[in-house]
Amino acid sequence: MTPDLKDTIARLEELAVGSGLVYDPVDFEEVPDSFMMEIAVYGLPVRMPHWSFGVRYIYQLVQHRMGNSRLFEVVFPGNPNRAYLADRNTYDENTLVSAHVLGHADFSRNNLLFRKSREQVGGRIVEQAAAHARRIEEAIERHGLARVEAVLDAALALEQHIDVTRDVSRPPYPTSTPPRESSGADPFLARYRELAGEAADSTADTPTRPTLPPVPERDLLWLIAHYAPDLEGWERDIFLAVREESFYFHPVFACQIMNEGWACYWHARLLREAGFLPQHVYLDAIKAHSDVVRPYAGAQEVTLAINPYHVGFHMWERLVDRHGLAAAREIMAQDDDFAFVRNHLDESLAEDLSLFDFHARASGEIRVGDCDIDSIREQILAPKFNFGAPTVHAVHIATDGTLELVHDHVRDGRGLALDRACRVLEYIVRMWRRPVQLETIDATGRPHVIALDASGHPR
Amino acid sequence: MADADKPGSPTNLPWYDLFSRGARDWLRHNDKVRESVRDQLPRLISDARIVDTRGGQRLRVPVRLLEHYRFTLNREAESHGVGQGEVEPGDVLRQARRPGGGDEAGAGGNAEGGIEFVVELTVDDVVDWLWEELELPNLEDKHGGMEEDDLVREGWDRRGARSRLDRRRSLKESIKRRAVVRDGPLMSNEDLRFRQLVERRRPAQKAVVFFIMDVSASMTQRDRQLAKTFFFWVVQGLRRQYRELECEFVAHTERAWRFAEREFFEVAGSGGTIASTAYTLVDELIRERYPPAAYNIYTFYASDGHNFPPDREAARDAIGQVCAVANFSGFLEVATAGAPLEASEMLRLFNELGQVHQRSGSSRLRRDADVWDAIKAFFARSAQAA
Numbered sequence: 001m002t003p004d005l006k007d008t009i010a011r012l013e014e015l016a017v018g019s020g021l022v023y024d025p026v027d028f029e030e031v032p033d034s035f036m037m038e039i040a041v042y043g044l045p046v047r048m049p050h051w052s053f054g055v056r057y058i059y060q061l062v063q064h065r066m067g068n069s070r071l072f073e074v075v076f077p078g079n080p081n082r083a084y085l086a087d088r089n090t091y092d093e094n095t096l097v098s099a100h101v102l103g104h105a106d107f108s109r110n111n112l113l114f115r116k117s118r119e120q121v122g123g124r125i126v127e128q129a130a131a132h133a134r135r136i137e138e139a140i141e142r143h144g145l146a147r148v149e150a151v152l153d154a155a156l157a158l159e160q161h162i163d164v165t166r167d168v169s170r171p172p173y174p175t176s177t178p179p180r181e182s183s184g185a186d187p188f189l190a191r192y193r194e195l196a197g198e199a200a201d202s203t204a205d206t207p208t209r210p211t212l213p214p215v216p217e218r219d220l221l222w223l224i225a226h227y228a229p230d231l232e233g234w235e236r237d238i239f240l241a242v243r244e245e246s247f248y249f250h251p252v253f254a255c256q257i258m259n260e261g262w263a264c265y266w267h268a269r270l271l272r273e274a275g276f277l278p279q280h281v282y283l284d285a286i287k288a289h290s291d292v293v294r295p296y297a298g299a300q301e302v303t304l305a306i307n308p309y310h311v312g313f314h315m316w317e318r319l320v321d322r323h324g325l326a327a328a329r330e331i332m333a334q335d336d337d338f339a340f341v342r343n344h345l346d347e348s349l350a351e352d353l354s355l356f357d358f359h360a361r362a363s364g365e366i367r368v369g370d371c372d373i374d375s376i377r378e379q380i381l382a383p384k385f386n387f388g389a390p391t392v393h394a395v396h397i398a399t400d401g402t403l404e405l406v407h408d409h410v411r412d413g414r415g416l417a418l419d420r421a422c423r424v425l426e427y428i429v430r431m432w433r434r435p436v437q438l439e440t441i442d443a444t445g446r447p448h449v450i451a452l453d454a455s456g457h458p459r
Numbered sequence: 460m461a462d463a464d465k466p467g468s469p470t471n472l473p474w475y476d477l478f479s480r481g482a483r484d485w486l487r488h489n490d491k492v493r494e495s496v497r498d499q500l501p502r503l504i505s506d507a508r509i510v511d512t513r514g515g516q517r518l519r520v521p522v523r524l525l526e527h528y529r530f531t532l533n534r535e536a537e538s539h540g541v542g543q544g545e546v547e548p549g550d551v552l553r554q555a556r557r558p559g560g561g562d563e564a565g566a567g568g569n570a571e572g573g574i575e576f577v578v579e580l581t582v583d584d585v586v587d588w589l590w591e592e593l594e595l596p597n598l599e600d601k602h603g604g605m606e607e608d609d610l611v612r613e614g615w616d617r618r619g620a621r622s623r624l625d626r627r628r629s630l631k632e633s634i635k636r637r638a639v640v641r642d643g644p645l646m647s648n649e650d651l652r653f654r655q656l657v658e659r660r661r662p663a664q665k666a667v668v669f670f671i672m673d674v675s676a677s678m679t680q681r682d683r684q685l686a687k688t689f690f691f692w693v694v695q696g697l698r699r700q701y702r703e704l705e706c707e708f709v710a711h712t713e714r715a716w717r718f719a720e721r722e723f724f725e726v727a728g729s730g731g732t733i734a735s736t737a738y739t740l741v742d743e744l745i746r747e748r749y750p751p752a753a754y755n756i757y758t759f760y761a762s763d764g765h766n767f768p769p770d771r772e773a774a775r776d777a778i779g780q781v782c783a784v785a786n787f788s789g790f791l792e793v794a795t796a797g798a799p800l801e802a803s804e805m806l807r808l809f810n811e812l813g814q815v816h817q818r819s820g821s822s823r824l825r826r827d828a829d830v831w832d833a834i835k836a837f838f839a840r841s842a843q844a845a
Contacts, residue, residue, distance in 0.1 A: 038481045057482070157529050305543075310543075368549060379540055379541040415532070416532060
């Protein structure tokens with residue numbers, strides 16, 4: 001890193017702190033393009049090996065070659081934050097990028113979801129992921145690639161199926177249920193039972209053996225890690241490693257619009273206020289800013305996707321403008337994208353940003369909707385529900401070990417893609433080693449059960 | 460990996476330059492693709508072009524990227540989204556495709572533009588996969604003691620178990636490379652050479668296989684092509700699996716000739732069909748060179764099933780003669796033009812013979828895809844006569 005850039009960063013930090021940003025120290029490092037690309041693929045600088053990353057890598061490589069994507073920076077929140085800048089960034093670009101990184105650092109230090117995730121996972125995810133990767137390499141040495149790959153096939157396929165409302169290290173289910181309250185204790189219940197036609201509660205007298213899971217379980221990674229009948233220790237380790245990384249990824253996913261918007265807001269503001277920057281640096285940096293913070297298509301064109309940088313940036317600009325920085329910081333600390341978009345993306349802003357909703361029909365026709373603000377908000381948020389995955393719960397482990405999964409098609413509005421679901425069950429069966437079944441609905445809306453026996457064949 | 464713990468450590472080489480994880484996982488993906496290509500073998504081997512490209516012998520197979528499956532929702536008939544741009548409610552951004560105008564799947568069409576790429580396989584790879592499950596039927600022990608399967612060293616490969624690393628050879632490669640490119644590293648992965656081991660079944664004793672083909676006018680170009688495809692894979696496979704295997708190639712019209720392998724695969728003839736000539740020639744060759752006491756004898760005859768009717772008796776005798784000493788006699792009926800309803804002349808003859816000599820069988824080739832079935836019919840381990 002050049003002394004110039006170091007100096008600029010130091011002065012930007014001074015300015016940031018003066019403007020009320022609160023963040024943990026940031027380690028800046030310049031790295032080659034190839035490395036930036038791998039981070040984009042793996043999500044972490046060193047992560048476990050799996051062939052599916054190879055597929056993403058090739059997509060990324062192709063896109064990169066075609067010049068469609070350029071990564072300026074990646075920052076991993078933690079203490080310290082680790083910021084990687086592409087070494088082919090110019091000095092002017094890096095000025096902008098460093099300011100941007102400070103915005104991210106402020107966000108991840110103060111936002112509730114990020115704080116919770118950091119409490120859970122710890123502040124050194126980069127090192128932890130590298131340690132996971134190393135343990136998995138050791139497992140490959142010891143148990144062979146095929147077996148380790150089978151574990152990763154299953155664990156990574158269920159990557160999004162965690163429950164972030166619970167702790168990373170949550171305890172197992174209680175082994176005995178607390179005794180039921182005695183019948184007479186609740187006068188209301190006593191009177192209720194006396195009502196005509198209410199049969200005596202027969203379950204009250206039978207000894208209760210807790211059924212597993214006691215309530216439908218959405219943390220499939222956790223459930224399989226702890227309750228798969230024949231899972232080996234090293235396999236459980238891998239499941240839990242994947243799960244821990246998912247806990248880390250969740251806030252990044254759930255706050256993308258806010259987080260990127262916040263960073264853009266701050267790089268723009270810090271540059272504006274950085275009187276120490278020569279005029280030409282400021283101009284070039286602000287040009288880089290406008291290349292990033294704009295709709296994906298050029299000014300005259302129409303694009304069928306939104307740029308979270310652009311939308312987030314303008315939302316924060318308006319919020320600070322209307323309600324002041326203190327209020328904006330409050331929102332930054334407490335919201336995620338759902339609250340942020342629903343509460344603060346209003347009609348006039350949507351109009352200013354030329355947002356519209358559209359319907360794409362199977363016939364190929366794409367038609368603009370009625371641009372109703374609620375519809376626009378919900379369409380922005382739709383891909384973000386439930387960590388971006390369908391809602392699948394484990395509802396029961398039968399006495400023969402059969403794992404019963406249920407897809408909440410009412411909540412998701414339609415059934416699962418059946419062939420894919422079947423392949424995922426095949427992954428799961430190899431870890432569960434007992435029959436596995438899944439309930440959903442098919443394309444016509446009729447109930448559909450996919451059931452595989454312990455060796456993965458349809459039952 | 461040792462340095463992974465300390466990103467940015469001030470060593471001379473940054474830790475992230477030590478390896479490309481993306482490239483490694485991509486190679487692993489390709490290995491998996493290769494494995495999945497095995498499932499397409501029946502389709503692969505029916506590709507007649509391979510037979511014509513002896514020499515380099517590489518197959519190029521188009522494949523799709525593998526998908527790592529996750530739970531996803533069913534595709535909706537109508538999908539929704541949010542875009543940015545100056546539009547009015549109700550504007551049509553893209554017209555519906557005209558019915559019948561292409562069969563792109565689903566909404567959006569270009570939503571998941573798949574990357575296709577090509578895997579190169581050598582014919583030897585394919586042959587190895589193909590013959591994993593196959594063997595010569597009724598192979599007998601003609602000279603005392605059985606010899607076991609053995610592993611033989613065969614050539615070098617760029618990959619392999621570390622224990623088989625050939626250091627001398629690898630170093631040579633490194634020297635060669637550095638002679639060309641001055642500033643390369645001392646050793647690179649490209650230099651490594653590993654000794655290869657190949658499983659070979661040692662024939663208990665010598666075997667001879669006669670490949671007989673009807674090349675008369677009634678065999679169309681297409682028929683001959685199909686028969687040759689069949690022969691090609693059989694020859695390749697047998698050669699790779701069995702040492703000291705003799706192959707004899709015989710083609711006939713109203714007379715029969717013995718061919719060298721290369722010419723056999725290019726032969727085309729015209730004229731009538733007298734099958735007995737071929738078998739008489741085979742019988743002579745057996746007498747002169749391949750005494751049944753020392754050789755396992757196999758014959759595979761491909762024809763469209765027609766034979767010159769006055770030749771019927773002679774053919775029965777000649778074929779019977781050979782069948783009597785052969786370990787297995789196969790008949791391959793090639794009928795691409797559509798199979799006749801009743802069994803053909805030759806098929807009937809072979810069925811008759813089957814009653815007398817247990818060790819014969821027949822199969823029909825109508826389409827490319829039948830080649831694999833025919834090979835299985837003759838060579839699958841379970842298909843051996845008890």
